Amino acid sequence: MWPFVGRVRELEDVMSALTSGNGAALVGPAGVGKTRLTDEVVARLEQTRLAVQRCYATVATSAIPFGAMAAMLPADMRTANPLGRAVEHLLAEQQPLVIVVDDAHLLDDASIALLHHLIRHGHARGLVTSRPGERTELWQEGLLRRYPLGDLSRAESDLLLEHALGEPIDTWSAALLWSASAGNPLYLKELVVSGREMGTLRSDDGIWSWHGAIEFGGRLGELVQSNLGRLQPSHRHALELLACSEPVELDLLASLVREEVLDDLETRGLIRVAPSERRTVVRLGHPLYGSLLRATCPTLRARTHHRALATALEATGARRREDLMRIATWRLDGGSPTPVNLLAAAAEQAWAAQDVTLAERLCRAAVEAGGLSQVGHVFGQVLMHGHAPSQAETTLADVMTGPLSPEDLGRLAATRSMNLHFGLGDADAATALLDAVDVPGLSADVHDWLQVVRVILEAQHGHVATVLERTYHPVAPHLSVHMRRTRALCLLHAGRYREVAQEITAYEALEDPAEPDDGALRMRCFALAFAGHLAEAEALALTMYDRPFDDLAFTGATSLYSVLSFCARMRGNGSQALRLAREGSPKSAERPLIFDAIALANLACAAAICGDTALAQHALARAEKARRPAWRLTGITVSVTRSWVLASTGDVHTAANAAMAAADECAELGAHGSEAMALHDAARYGVDTSLRLTALTATMDDPMTKAYAAHATALAHAAPTALETTATDFQRLGATLYAAEALAAATRLHRTRGNARAASQASARQALLMRDFDGVHTPALRAGDLAHLTRRQSEVAHLATSGLTNQQIAERLHTSKRTVDNHLHAIYGTLGVTGRAELRTVLGLP
Structure with a gap:
């Protein structure tokens, strides 16, 4: 039996209805967890003075009088008044009686009459489960309280998975399973069982993850097929078309399927019709229906479906932005000839929509059709973000050897230079390439774009203040958004977190609201977290996981794990920080990208705080290897992390030196945000950095930096009262780890001065804060045991x-x-x- 999680309010409500009323009816679709909740209620009832009689209605017993209740009635019911005989038999029980019926919608009429009589006359209380819209007499007449039971929320699904598996499951896999099951507990259970049996769901390093596509082995396929039921050929045809296209416009599907078929499928709950913006779309009744139908549809028939869909959509004029992607995809799946210009346009749309998998497929199809020159600039970006920068360089170099105009050459060079810089870490080659194509007579638009790209690249290795100044250079209005985005990044590095938010808000107003900027989301998250607004940073980062789970495969999204892990670390949630850091770190050591160094440094930091020194050192070594001179601003994250790893080994003296070296490196680049963190780490390890931190607060007015400076000053002056005040400041920000460290230092100082009462009070506050800590080890906290x-x-x-x-x-x-x-x-x-x-x-x- 799977663990019982969630449903706390429903459980209490049902128990209340049974102990103070006639009982309850749990109403919901199949697999929603009605029986599991009933099991929990029955287990509680058996601990009371109530006698429980449970029966199960089935299709087989629905035509037999008292069929479902036969086990609790006498064998001989041959009497003129069988209902009275049944009541008399049941009332022979001295204890108060509770009758529990599973699937009450399948009860025969005699059983319904018996249950109705017993409850109405107060002889028994009832608890029944039922499907919606069937056999509603018991609650429509007010005999039982009706409790609708819906699907699990994402949070409840994640909790159930973790309890059932015994170990955490990574966020992407949890999102996949929640999306595939649509929150239905029975489907969720069978997905897990099937995944474990087939090896697609397996544990690596203590974290469960899903690998590959969903396969319908064993009971999972039988369960989904059973819920689909027996389908007429016309109904299966309609469902297979929808499985190949959902969500699809009602008008488009109706052009291929008879209206009465769609009406019947909607009535049976096999499809859902709902408005979406200014159109009406159709989806299958459950995501797994589509997975099963696609898996079982014969290849030739599936190709026919795709060709029919492409033809029908082309006939409408393909007016919407995503229509080109759908037509190109359906043509490829249907085996129809697809023009190169259609593939290229569709690939651009897929890339703009961050559908990396589709963009790569369309690009490869275009290349196979001889359209490398038309799709090369998109293909290069797809390959770079797909951890194949060397292949991207080869592809883009091949395209640039063709006969191109200076403008086309300039645009391709801009893409290629970003791959050289961000993918291969070769800043010199990237700059030389930009210089080579920025020739006299080039159009102003392309010239401006090359200038913008230069600033974007310099923002990764130049002095922050210098690059920040360059972002104010005038460019064409439609390119200014790129300058402002780079400006926001410079402000983030400079630790001017409030201005980061202002700049992002300003440039977001210039962008298409239908295409959210994930770069802006990431910068907002980091600015909020580093400034001490941890709760806001977490809430914003988690909005990423409310999107379809495929979006998480986009490279930059991994940095959001770093934000969430940082926040968990500041709260003393070591295990959670380590789990998130593992999820966000690259699995392969092959050709790291710019984001990978940050992710690996974050993993090293999380492992260090959890006391896993071996993992911390290994991750740090990988992060060091992932650094490139072209990514100096990213590399300082690795430098700042080094002191955490050294401190985890107990070498606090060397850790302090490493923190000071990192602070100096950050100062040299103008990266004052990271400088403040490194100086605070050095203060935690015994170095007086109070003056430098206090000086930084002149330009960094965020609450976290101010708390860093106050902490360092209190430590330098050995002032226990000031440390307690600092702890309050950190606690208010949610940085309970640093609050606990400040209190640990205050406790030691109070004891040294013989103030036992003050020491006891500070120690008690520290213990209270650390009550929710999980596997956290830092020198300052361990020193509390060595007071x-x-x-x-x-x-x-x-x-x-x-x-x-x-x-x-x-x-x-x-x-x-x-x-x-x-x-x-x-x-x-x-x-x-x-x-x-x-x-x-x-x-x-x-």
Whole structure:
């Protein structure tokens, strides 16, 4: 039996109806979880003084008097008054009676009459499950309270999956399963069972993920086929057409299918007709219907369906923006000749819609048809974002050897230079290419675009302030949005988070609202998170997962995992931070892209805070390898992360040096946002960075940077009261990790000064904050267990638990082995331990 999650309110409502009323009716479609909720109710009822009698109505018993209730009635019912005999038998039970009926819509008339009589006259209470619109006598007459039961929400589905699988499932797979099941618990269960049996759902590194397409093996296929029922040829034809095209306009489908067929399918719930903007569209009644119909439709018949759809849509004039994509796709699927210009136009639309899979398919079809020159600029971008920048370079170089106008050559060079820069990390080659095509006489439009591309590339390796100034250079009005987008990125690096939001709002007003800018979404998320608005950042990032799950495959979306992981880390939710970081990190070590270095650095940071030193070091090494000189601004994320990884090994001294080196690197580039983070890390590791952080608050007026500066100042002045105030500031922002660290430091200082009461109060606040922490290990928190040790003893203790010998510790701290021996002897005596194993236990290390 699957675990029972969610439905808390429904469970309490039903129990209330049974204990203080006549009972309840759970009404909902098949598979929605009526029986599972009933099981939970019955389990609770059996703990009370109520006697429970349960029966199951079926199609087979629906034609037999008292068929469903036969098991609870006497064997001999031959009497002139069988209803009275049944009532008399049931009332022989001394305890209050509850009759539970599954699938009450299949009850025979005699059973309905018996149940009706018992409940109306107060002889029993009832709990029934039923499909909507059938056998409604029991609740329409007010005998039972009716409780509609709907499908699971996304959050409930995710929770059920995690409980059922015993380990987390990645966000993309959870979205896939929720979308495929449409929140129906029975379908969700069978998808999981089928996926595990076929190996498409499997656990890797403690996280479940789905691989490949949904296959209909075992009970899943039988269940979906059963719900479809027996179909007449005309009905199957209509459903197969819809499976090949959904969602499709009603008028288009009606041109291929008789109206009475559509009416019948809608009445049976096999299709849904609903308005969508200014048109009426048709969808299948459940996503799995489409998956099964496509899987079982013979190849030749499917090709015929696709050709018919393409012809019908072309006959309407293909007026909508997405029509070219549909016609091209249906022509390819139907085996019809498809003009190169149609494939090229459709590929551009697919790329603009961020449907990477379709864009690549259309591009490859165009190339096979000899249209490389027409589709090359799109194909290059598709390949770059598909982690194939070398292939993109080859493709774009081939296109540029053809006979092209200077304008076409310039546009292709712009795309190729971005691939050289962002894909291959070759800034010099990218710049040289732009210089080569920016020739005298070039149209102003293309010349301006080349200037914009130069600024976009420089924003990844130039000084932030210099590039920011260049974004104000005038360009053609329709290109200004690109300049403003780059300006927002520079402001983000500069730590001017409020201006980031203002700039994004300004340039979003210039864009097509029908095509949301995911780059803007990502920048907003990072600006909110880094400024200390964690809840807003999380809420905005999660809107990405409300979109169709295919969008998550788009490369840039992975950076949203970094935002969510950062927020989880700040809240002390280590396991969640690590899970999100794993999901967002590249699985392959082949040819990393610019986003991959950020994702890997984030994974290293999350692993470090969870105490998984091996994973942290491995991820950091991959992140270092993913860095390119062309991506200096991205690379500083790796530099800032290095101190977290070093601190996780217990080498706080080296971690502090790494944090200061990262801060200096950031300052050299004008990346003050990252500089503030690195300086705060150095302060957490014992370096006085209060003056530099305070100076940064002159241009960075966000609450998080101010809290960083206050924390560093309180640590530098060894001021416990100020640390407690800082903890309050961090707590207000949701950064409970830093709040707990500030309180840990305040506790130690109060104890050192003999103020036991203040120490106890600060410690209690820290314990309360850390109540919801999950697997978090930082030097400042571990030092709370070493409150009676000196700073040097604490450092020796951490190094000793990292696996270093006394001689290695001495070399690391530039002291003698004898001194380290003495420190360890004093540590063991103070803490009452006898060796390193017990010391690790005291520190809470695995």
